[in-house]
Amino acid sequence: MPVEIVGRDHTGFRLLSPPGLLPPGGRRAGLLAHSFRPQNVGLAMMTFTGWLTAQGGTEARYAPHTSTALAAPPNRTVQALGNGILAKHGVWRAGRDGTGERLRTLAGQQGQRDRQES
Structure with a gap:
């Protein structure tokens, strides 16, 4: 669900x-926190796991x-080059x-099953 981070402290x-x-x-x-620049060039993402405590209503604390x-x-050129290298490594x-x-x-x-069902 969408949330907005409106503050932070030591907790x-x-x-x-x-x-x-x-x-x-x-x-x-x-x-999951993310930001995208125009045309998805220069994106940033952070993923957290933790403990969520909701008081009810609209406010919660996330540790x-x-x-x-x-x-x-x-x-764009550096990002495309990086994506290509990662794809090549995956292959x-x-x-x-x-x-x-x-x-x-x-x-x-799967192709054999599809042909049998036809």
Whole structure:
């Protein structure tokens, strides 16, 4: 659900949400924060896991205990080059660990099922 971070201190983030979305009480929760520049060049993303405590209504406290982040440079050429290198690495790794062959086998099995149903 969408929330807005409206403050932070040593206990974590203060969040606001639309009315009626956060039930009162505490629970484990994940939080994804992101920003995009025009045409998705120069995006940034942070992912947290932690404890969410809602007082009811629209306000809550979020105490993160783990986080990870990703940032892409605000340069289209550098971002495209980085994406290409990551894709090439993924293809190489899939070939090396057998994932590519397993996917081809599964696709062939699905194709056989589709032809049988026709």
